[in-house]
Structure formats: structure tokens, C-alpha cells
Amino acid sequence: MQNKKEKILVVEDDGQIRKFLQFALEQVGFTVSTAGSAQDGLSQLVTGQTDLILLDLGLPDFDGLEVIRKIREWSEIPIIVISARDQDKDKISALDQGADDYLTKPFSTVELLARIRVALRHRDRLDGHKSETSATVGELTINFGKRLVYLKGEELHTTPLEYALLSFLFKNIGRVVTTKSLLQELYGISHNDDTQALRALMAGLRRKIERNPATPRYILTEIGVGYRLVDE
Amino acid sequence: MKQKRERKKKFWHVFLFITILIGMTLVGLLFRTVGFPETNIVLLYLLGVLLISRFTGGYAYGITSSVFATGAFNYFFTEPYYTLSVYDSSYLITFAIMMATAFITSTLTSKIKMNAEIAREREAEANALYRLTSRLTDVTEISEITSTVVEMVSNLFNCQAACLVYTDLQEPENTFIQQQMKGKQIRREVQDPHALKHQIAGLRTEFNVGEEFHDWPLYGRDTILGVLRIPNSDVSFMNDSQMRLLHSMIESTALAMDRVKSVSERQRLKEEATQERYRGNLLRAISHDFRTPLSSIMGTSEMIMGVTDPGADTHMLANTIYNDAERLHSLVENILALTRLHEGKLVPEKQLEAVEEVVGAAIKAMANRLADRSVKVNIPNEILLVPMDAKLIEQVLINLLDNAVKHTQPDEEICISVVENKVEKRAEFHIADRGKGISSADLPYIFQMFFTSQSDKKEKRRGIGLGLSICESIVVAHGGTIKAGNRIDGPGAELIFTLPLQIDCLDEGETTNND
Numbered sequence: 200m201q202n203k204k205e206k207i208l209v210v211e212d213d214g215q216i217r218k219f220l221q222f223a224l225e226q227v228g229f230t231v232s233t234a235g236s237a238q239d240g241l242s243q244l245v246t247g248q249t250d251l252i253l254l255d256l257g258l259p260d261f262d263g264l265e266v267i268r269k270i271r272e273w274s275e276i277p278i279i280v281i282s283a284r285d286q287d288k289d290k291i292s293a294l295d296q297g298a299d300d301y302l303t304k305p306f307s308t309v310e311l312l313a314r315i316r317v318a319l320r321h322r323d324r325l326d327g328h329k330s331e332t333s334a335t336v337g338e339l340t341i342n343f344g345k346r347l348v349y350l351k352g353e354e355l356h357t358t359p360l361e362y363a364l365l366s367f368l369f370k371n372i373g374r375v376v377t378t379k380s381l382l383q384e385l386y387g388i389s390h391n392d393d394t395q396a397l398r399a400l401m402a403g404l405r406r407k408i409e410r411n412p413a414t415p416r417y418i419l420t421e422i423g424v425g426y427r428l429v430d431e
Numbered sequence: 432m433k434q435k436r437e438r439k440k441k442f443w444h445v446f447l448f449i450t451i452l453i454g455m456t457l458v459g460l461l462f463r464t465v466g467f468p469e470t471n472i473v474l475l476y477l478l479g480v481l482l483i484s485r486f487t488g489g490y491a492y493g494i495t496s497s498v499f500a501t502g503a504f505n506y507f508f509t510e511p512y513y514t515l516s517v518y519d520s521s522y523l524i525t526f527a528i529m530m531a532t533a534f535i536t537s538t539l540t541s542k543i544k545m546n547a548e549i550a551r552e553r554e555a556e557a558n559a560l561y562r563l564t565s566r567l568t569d570v571t572e573i574s575e576i577t578s579t580v581v582e583m584v585s586n587l588f589n590c591q592a593a594c595l596v597y598t599d600l601q602e603p604e605n606t607f608i609q610q611q612m613k614g615k616q617i618r619r620e621v622q623d624p625h626a627l628k629h630q631i632a633g634l635r636t637e638f639n640v641g642e643e644f645h646d647w648p649l650y651g652r653d654t655i656l657g658v659l660r661i662p663n664s665d666v667s668f669m670n671d672s673q674m675r676l677l678h679s680m681i682e683s684t685a686l687a688m689d690r691v692k693s694v695s696e697r698q699r700l701k702e703e704a705t706q707e708r709y710r711g712n713l714l715r716a717i718s719h720d721f722r723t724p725l726s727s728i729m730g731t732s733e734m735i736m737g738v739t740d741p742g743a744d745t746h747m748l749a750n751t752i753y754n755d756a757e758r759l760h761s762l763v764e765n766i767l768a769l770t771r772l773h774e775g776k777l778v779p780e781k782q783l784e785a786v787e788e789v790v791g792a793a794i795k796a797m798a799n800r801l802a803d804r805s806v807k808v809n810i811p812n813e814i815l816l817v818p819m820d821a822k823l824i825e826q827v828l829i830n831l832l833d834n835a836v837k838h839t840q841p842d843e844e845i846c847i848s849v850v851e852n853k854v855e856k857r858a859e860f861h862i863a864d865r866g867k868g869i870s871s872a873d874l875p876y877i878f879q880m881f882f883t884s885q886s887d888k889k890e891k892r893r894g895i896g897l898g899l900s901i902c903e904s905i906v907v908a909h910g911g912t913i914k915a916g917n918r919i920d921g922p923g924a925e926l927i928f929t930l931p932l933q934i935d936c937l938d939e940g941e942t943t944n945n946d
Contacts, residue, residue, distance in 0.1 A: 213727070219727050219734060222734060226737075226738070305722060305726035305730065306726060307729075414791055415791055420789075422789065
């Protein structure tokens with residue numbers, strides 16, 4: 200399935216989950232190494248060639264958020280957080296700390312594999328350093344050079360803010376973009392209180408690109424966290 | 432007993448009166464024999480009057496003694512001796528001045544004495560009150576207060592006082608405590624608590640006179656806390672100052688009872704809050720720890736399904752495991768939603784959210800359970816922002832959708848629509864299906880938790896309850912309403928919940944709901 204066998208490090212204290220994740224990932228052709236603690240995970244990360252980390256937030260020795268911070272000090276390796284924590288603020292701080300994505304337990308394996316692929320693709324794009332001139336999802340295309348959006352091949356009129364929103368989502372295609380980072384990007388404000396303008400902006404954009412804004416095909420809502428542009 | 436003592440005291444006073452007058456006369460006779468002038472004898476009698484006023488009680492003795500002293504001086508010491516007549520008319524002036532001086536001396540002395548007595552009484556009162564309050568400040572139980580008060584009142588007024596306590600429900604207790612001889616206390620039964628309660632409640636004076644007792648109600652800040660009882664025969668011997676003291680003691684008793692009650696009430700509230708928090712923590716910890724094993728059960732069964740042929744038995748069995756694990760998962764999510772709600776003391780953290788986003792997220796979360804069933808969604812064309820805790824309303828929608836899926840056939844339509852009710856300023860969410868609908872027997876119980884409907888002995892109703900009752904709690908906490916019914920336009924059930932659009936309107940809803 201993959202050209203070369205990509206290596207995934209699973210840092211998770213629960214043995215059963217480690218076992219089934221290893222099985223599931225090896226099934227689809229990844230190489231998997233596992234660690235039961237943050238210490239073990241970090242030392243494996245330093246010594247071996249790793250392409251992606253699946254990280255449980257509730258580790259026995261270190262707080263998962265602390266681990267993300269440590270890794271981000273020296274590495275841009277994709278991190279997907281797996282957590283039983285329900286609290287939105289944990290997810291948001293994990294994402295703000297530099298995690299690429301998160302999944303809440305229990306999660307579907309299909310969903311996990313999709314997220315892994317998105318994260319790896321995102322890394323490849325960054326590695327390629329070629330700034331793409333356009334991107335496409337389904338029938339939706341954005342041209343960064345011309346600052347234009349096309350739906351079903353026809354030019355779609357967007358306001359400058361709508362374009363900024365869409366292009367930011369396209370640059371992070373497949374990944375969750377937190378409300379906070381969107382507010383920062385669009386309005387230059389970092390506090391999380393004034394989400395009303397963003398909600399209204401999103402509703403307007405959805406009415407232009409989605410057939411039914413309540414069952415969106417392109418931009419999904421992650422309640423309490425942010426938005427995600429699907430990567431097909 | 433008291434009368435006897437009074438008589439003895441009178442006797443002693445009269446005895447003193449006579450002895451002092453006779454004594455002074457004898458000393459005067461001695462003076463005359465020795466040849467001292469009469470002036471000394473006059474002064475001697477004045478001293479006698481002073482002594483009588485000082486050591487006997489009241490003005491009467493003093494005034495009488497001044498008359499007698501003047502008379503005795505006239506009789507024994509002015510010529511002619513041993514008659515009440517005088518030769519020298521200047522003695523009449525001596526008598527008048529002597530009489531006046533004796534009179535003034537006696538009244539002044541009596542007055543000083545009475546003032547001293549009043550001061551002593553006051554001091555005794557203050558002392559008794561101080562002893563009572565200082566003993567009551569350390570008390571932590573109502574029963575301790577009653578026994579202390581009964582003991583002190585009994586000792587102070589030399590009676591057999593008693594005290595009856597009212598319960599928290601404003602009813603008199605069935606027994607009361609009474610002081611007996613030798614420091615003993617006993618519990619006695621109240622003859623007719625209801626009649627007593629009635630009498631005390633209708634009281635217009637300071638106390639009620641019953642068959643055996645005078646009853647003084649102990650008024651707390653806003654209720655009657657109890658009754659202090661003193662036997663009728665003992666009350667009749669109490670004077671005004673004793674009554675005054677008794678009333679002060681009753682007041683400080685009521686204050687102490689109030690204090691103990693409010694302390695215990697605070698304690699009870701604190702314990703309740705701790706318990707509630709403990710329960711919430713436990714539930715959250717349990718649901719949280721459920722998720723890890725559930726992930727591996729669901730993940731593993733999903734993997735088995737992935738690697739087996741869809742027709743194979745193994746695939747079917749793995750699918751059963753997966754479905755049941757998923758049911759468990761939805762239960763865990765519901766319990767978490769409930770603890771989330773309770774943590775915020777039933778006031779959700781509200782932010783303006785677009786309804787389409789919440790509806791969309793709920794449908795996406797249900798994707799697995801919906802399988803290939805389609806859900807028809809109608810939302811208003813204009814953007815509708817509603818203040819809500821999106822995570823909780825998402826859970827409501829998930830539960831309602833799940834319910835619709837469970838109670839319909841795969842080919843029957845499920846429909847969600849949201850409309851803005853501009854008149855009532857509310858957002859209305861309709862979740863309708865084309866199933867059999869809800870039977871009229873089930874309708875009244877539909878929002879109850881399943882363990883309550885179990886008492887109906889209808890096993891089939893188990894399982895519908897929890898999800899819907901959580902929906903109700905969440906919606907009500909938002910200041911909204913929820914109702915279930917059957918569709919008018921053909922078969923099927925319809926659940927409708929509303930959320931207020933305005934923040935101020937929300938607050939009103941919350942306060943009424945909290946009541």
C-alpha cells in the first residue's frame with residue numbers, strides 16, 4: 200500500500216489498546232513500535248526513525264500535553280492524540296500545543312487510518328516545500344495565486360473574509376483547525392469569546408458551497424473545538 | 432415554705448424593733464442616773480431609729496419607731512416622769528424636732544436600703560443571665576440547651592421547670608424534659624401536643640396558662656422553637672423582677688437554639704454538597720475508565736469484521752460484539768453529559784452556536800448507527816444562532832436520533848427540522864419518524880428514567896428511558912421545553928424541544944426551573 204514502510208510509534212499505557220492498534224496498523228502495511236510510558240516513547244523517538252506518533256494523553260509518568268511540548272521543541276513529526284479525556288479544553292490545548300489531530304476513545308479504526316493518512320500527507324506537503332498554486336476537494340477548487348474559488352468548475356463569488364477562511368482550511372486540509380487559531384488568523388484576536396462572528400461567517404460560506412449546511416460535505420464542525428475541511 | 436419564711440422574718444423584725452427601743456430606754460435611764468444631760472438621750476433615740484430602719488424592712492418600721500422613740504423620751508425622761516404630760520412647754524419643740532429628725536432619718540435609711548436591695552437583685556439577675564448565656568455558648572445540641580435551661584431556671588426560681596422542643600416540621604415533640612428534686616431530670620409525655628400547638632400558635636400574650644403549666648413560647652428568628660414550662664403553683668410566687676429575669680432567659684435560650692439550628696443546617700448542606708460532588712466524581716471516573724476498554728473491544732471487533740468475509744459466522748459474531756459495545760458507549764456518553772450538567776449546578780455554559788453545526792455534528796456522530804439510512808434535514812435559510820452548550824445539545828440530538836432509529840424500520844424516514852418561533856423567541860427542534868409512534872400508555876412515562884418505569888413491570892419499556900430523561904434534564908437546564916407525541920400528518924412519533932433565543936429570557940427560564 201505504501202511505497203516504503205512508514206513507521207508509527209504508539210505511546211499508550213493500556214496494553215490491550217497497544218495490541219490492537221499494532222495489529223490494525225500492521226494490517227495496512229505500517230511498521231509499528233510501541234511504548235507504555237512517555238519516557239520509553241521519547242527515548243524510542245530519539246533513537247529510531249519514526250514517521251508518526253499516536254499519543255495517549257493519560258500516561259502514567261508524564262502529562263500528555265507536556266510530552267507534546269517536549270517533542271515540538273526539536274521535531275515537527277506528526278502527532279495524533281488519542282484520549283479518553285472528554286473535556287474540550289484538553290483537545291484544544293493538545294492542538295494548540297502542536298498536535299496534528301486528535302481522536303476520542305472509543306474511536307473507529309477506519310477513522311484512525313484516515314487521520315493517519317491525512318497527517319502523513321500534510322507532512323509530505325510541508326517537506327516538499329513547493330507552495331501549491333491550487334487545491335481541490337470534491338467539486339471545490341481553490342486557486343491561491345488568483346485568490347479565486349471554483350465550485351463545479353464555475354467561479355464562486357466569495358467575500359475577502361470568506362476566502363481567507365477557506366484558504367486557511369485548505370492549507371490545513373484534513374486537519375482540525377481550532378476556533379482560537381481561526382479567530383487569530385481572520386480577525387487577529389486571540390480570545391475565544393467572540394465566536395459569533397465566526398459562526399455567522401461560516402454559515403454564509405456553507406450556504407455557498409454546501410447543498411445542505413446541516414449535512415456538510417466539505418467543512419465539518421468539531422463541536423467545541425473547531426472545523427475540519429475533509430480530505431478525500 | 433415561702434410563707435413560713437416570710438413570717439419568721441416579720442417576727443425577727445418586730446423583735447428587733449422592741450429590743451432596740453427597750454435597749455435605748457435602758458441606756459437612757461443609766462445616763463440619767465449618771466447625770467448626763469438630756470441631749471445625749473435624744474441622740475441615743477435617734478440612733479435607735481436609724482438602727483431600726485437599717486435592720487428591719489420598710490418605711491413602716493422607721494416611721495413607727497420615730498413615733499415610739501419620741502413617746503418614750505416624753506414618758507421616761509421629761510418631768511413629770513412616767514407620764515405623757517410635760518411641765519416645760521419648750522419640750523414640745525424638742526419633741527417636734529426630734530420627731531422630724533427621726534422621721535427623715537428613717538425614710539432616708541430605708542430608701543438607701545431599698546436601693547441597695549434593688550442593685551443586689553439586678554446584679555443577681557445579670558449574673559444568672561451571664562451564667563446561662565456562657566453555658567449556652569458552648570452547647571452544640573438542642574437537647575443540651577433544654578437540659579441546661581431547665582436546670583438553671585429551676586435552681587434560680589426554686590421550681591420544677593420543664594422544656595418542650597418543636598421539631599423541624601414545626602410540630603411539638605411528644606415528650607418534654609422536666610427538672611426533679613436533687614438535680615434529676617425526667618422525660619414526660621405531652622398530653623395533647625396538637626391542642627398545645629394550637630394554643631401556642633394563637634397566643635396573644637407572653638405566656639399561655641395551661642392546666643398544669645404556664646407555657647412561654649421560645650420564638651426563633653422565623654419559627655417557634657419550643658416552649659418553656661413552669662408549674663402554675665410556682666409561678667404565683669414569682670415577683671415582677673423574677674418575671675423579667677425569666678423573660679431575658681427565655682430570649683437567650685431562643686437565641687442559642689437558633690444558633691445551634693443554623694449551624695446544623697449549614698453542616699447538613701455542606702455534607703450534601705460533598706456527597707453530590709463525590710457522586711459526580713465517581714460517575715465521571717467510571718465513565719472515563721469505561722472508554723479505554725470500550726475502545727479496544729470496539730476496535731478489535733471492527734478489525735475482526737474487517738478481516739472476515741461478511742457472510743461468515745465470525746463476522747456476524749464480531750458485529751454483535753461491536754453493536755453492544757457501541758450501546759454501552761452511548762450509555763457512557765449520556766452519563767458523562769449528566770455529570771457535566773450537574774457540575775455546573777444545572778446552568779449550562781452557553782455560547783451562541785449555529786443550529787446547523789450542532790445538527791450536522793449530531794448526524795455525523797450517529798453515522799455508524801444510522802448506517803445507510805438517510806436523515807432528512809430542514810434548517811432555516813437564514814442563519815439561526817442559539818445560546819447553548821453545544822456539546823450537551825448535540826447529545827440531546829444524538830439521543831433523539833438514536834431513539835428514532837431504534838423504533839423504526841430501516842426504510843422509514845427520519846426527519847430533523849429546526850424552525851425559529853419568532854413570536855415566542857424560541858428555536859424549535861423537531862425530530863420526527865414514520866414508525867409506529869408512541870402508544871398512549873407509554874406517553875406519560877417517556878421522560879422517566881428506566882428504573883422508575885420498571886415499577887410498572889413492563890420490561891419492554893426498559894432502555895428507552897435514560898436517554899430521554901437526560902434530554903429532558905439538558906433542555907430544561909437550558910430554559911427550554913421538551914415534549915413527545917405522535918405526528919398529526921400520518922403515522923410516526925415526533926419529539927419537539929425548544930430553546931430560548933434571548934439571553935435575558937433564558938435567565939428567567941433558569942430561575943423558574945431552579946425553583
